[in-house]
Amino acid sequence: MGPLDHVDLELLSVLAEDHRATVVAIAERLGLSRNTVQARMMKLERSGVFLSFDRxxxxxxxxxxxxxxxxxxxxxxxxxxxxxxxxxxxxxxxxxxxxxxxxxxxxxxxxxxxxxxxxxxxxxxxxxxxxxxxxxVMGEVIGSRVRPLLEAARRES
Structure with a gap:
């Protein structure tokens, strides 16, 4: 997969805020069709953007x-x-x-x-x-996160 475009980054931002958001809710929030969001999600999944649920x-x-x-x-x-x-x-x-x-x-x-x-x-x-x-491990002081990277990528796009 090539670099993520503005729509991909916005979609990922919505998911970072609410990982349980439905495709319909994401589409409404971004002003896109459900089919567009579904196609983007499938493309992101195939390209390895999403990690396994058990993490x-x-x-x-x-x-x-x-x-x-x-x-x-x-x-x-x-x-x-x-x-x-x-x-x-x-x-x-x-x-x-x-x-x-x-x-x-x-x-x-x-x-x-x-x-x-x-x-x-x-x-x-x-x-x-x-x-x-x-x-x-005595405690987690900074948990696993990608949101700061996502925000930086959104600013740069």
Whole structure:
């Protein structure tokens, strides 16, 4: 998909304010037809603008009140296989490949500290993982957000 145009940015702005807004409500607010909004939404979805719904669910509400960031150092040649094995661990919420001394930053959720210890052991048990360092998340000081980027893009368009 090419760059987002003014209509796409306005549509996304409405969704950022109310993620449950219906296509009809968005169309009314933007002064567009329902079909136009529906077509734009489908185009945005196909192009990967929208992330998965499960990103909006709280691990704490599901019985996993402890979150941690696990820094993982791996043998580079094994990185694709290690990443695939990490994806099989249900408590792994996210993993990011990094440049620098740490290869992966893995966000995990646990029921308690014993469970976290077991998760870390499972990660360490993956062939090719050389070491880990686990840091408890003490609190979220800035939540996941894109609204400031959306506002900047709207100003620039």
């Amino acid at each position: 909006a669910m709280s691990p704490r509400a599901l019985g996993f009140p402890i979150e941690a960031m696990v820094s993982v150092v791996v043998r580079q040649a094994d990185l694709p296989r290690i990443t695939a094995e990490l994806a099989l661990i249900p408590e792994v919420l996210q993993a990011h490949g990094l440049s620098g001394q740490v290869d992966l930053l893995v966000r995990v959720a646990a029921r308690d500290t014993q469970h976290l210890f077991a998760i870390d052991a499972r990660i360490l048990g993956i062939e090719g993982v050389e070491r880990t360092e686990t840091s408890l």
